[in-house]
Amino acid sequence: MQNLIKPDQKSPSAASTQAKEDRHFVTALARGLELLACFRSGDKALGNQELAERCKLPKSTVSRLTYTLTKTGHLDYVASMGKYRLGSATLALGSAMLARLDVRQLARPLMQELADFSQGMVSLGMRDRLSMIYVENCRSQTALTLSLDIGSRIPLASTAMGRAYLAAVKADERHEILELIRQADEVQWSAVQEGIQQSLDEYDQLTCCTSFGSWQKDVNAIAVAFYPGNGMAPVSINCGGPAFSLSPDFLLNEVRPRLLELVQRLRIALGNTS
The missing domain is CATH 3.30.450.40 (GAF domain)
Structure with a gap:
């Protein structure tokens, strides 16, 4: 088996930078998807601070993302907890993917x-x-x-x-x-x-x-x-x-x-x- 890491390999961070510089790359969309991916099995609800820590994004950015995703049905806001949980729109995406x-x-x-x-x-x-x-x-x-x-x-x-x-x-x-x-x-x-x-x-x-x-x-x-x-x-x-x-x-x-x-x-x- 060959060595695991190539000495001259380009780092993923450089590749990510190139992706963000691509005029076809929509950063806001990518961040929204990353935020949804922060929810893990067993998470009932997450607040903006928890999401900011997991996404490594400013809390102000996360607040705008959660507001938008709530409007699209991808997140539900639980007022009693002041936190968010995955909405029915994400369930529809996952169900469609599994069905195929x-x-x-x-x-x-x-x-x-x-x-x-x-x-x-x-x-x-x-x-x-x-x-x-x-x-x-x-x-x-x-x-x-x-x-x-x-x-x-x-x-x-x-x-x-x-x-x-x-x-x-x-x-x-x-x-x-x-x-x-x-x-x-x-x-x-x-x-x-x-x-x-x-x-x-x-x-x-x-x-x-x-x-x-x-x-x-x-x-x-x-x-x-x-x-x-x-x-x-x-x-x-x-x-x-x-x-x-x-x-x-x-x-x-x-x-x-x-x-x-x-x-x-x-x-x-x-x-x-x-």
């Missing part, structure tokens, strides 16, 4: 079958910045205590799902993402880089990535990523759960062959056998 995901509909019965076999949870995820977002989720009866569900975010760098995505994308895109990860936490970068490199190496050997306690010390998981076709970015499918019930040996020896078969069946169903 053929891979999600095709994967669900196969994912449920694997979840029942493993007695764990099987999820389908897509990348958003430095996170993976669950767009489909199946679990066995014994895994009902796991709190993750559709819309949940997990970190790209330390999870099997995120690392599988990194292994699947082209080298240039991988280097750009890794540089963003480095900039987000330079203090921990050395350890993070080592973990990612180990996963990329094992992907070459196992055709899957693992996370045995890397994300949460009591959670084990394996994942495979692939291109669903139609110009879409890679998606990842993981299988994981509590370490006491899903050991590394079980995941690699029993679950991995079934996960690889699941992905191959999806590729065939989607007409993408490359």
Whole structure:
């Protein structure tokens, strides 16, 4: 596996500056979308100060954005809290996007079958910045205590799902993402880089990535990523759960062959056998 970071790579900050200088780039629109992306699974409502901290924008700018997004229905203002929550317009966008995901509909019965076999949870995820977002989720009866569900975010760098995505994308895109990860936490970068490199190496050997306690010390998981076709970015499918019930040996020896078969069946169903 090649080195993770190219010495002569242009930094994402420079690329962002170029994007903002592009006459076709609408900065206000981009900021509005960034603000909506600040809402995470589990957030009931956020105030302007919280949004300003997450977006790294002046509070005055955030106030104008939240006012506008409230008028368009993308945010609802909760007067009793003095905060905002996502509005129905964002729900319509998300629902329309999920409805068009053929891979999600095709994967669900196969994912449920694997979840029942493993007695764990099987999820389908897509990348958003430095996170993976669950767009489909199946679990066995014994895994009902796991709190993750559709819309949940997990970190790209330390999870099997995120690392599988990194292994699947082209080298240039991988280097750009890794540089963003480095900039987000330079203090921990050395350890993070080592973990990612180990996963990329094992992907070459196992055709899957693992996370045995890397994300949460009591959670084990394996994942495979692939291109669903139609110009879409890679998606990842993981299988994981509590370490006491899903050991590394079980995941690699029993679950991995079934996960690889699941992905191959999806590729065939989607007409993408490359």
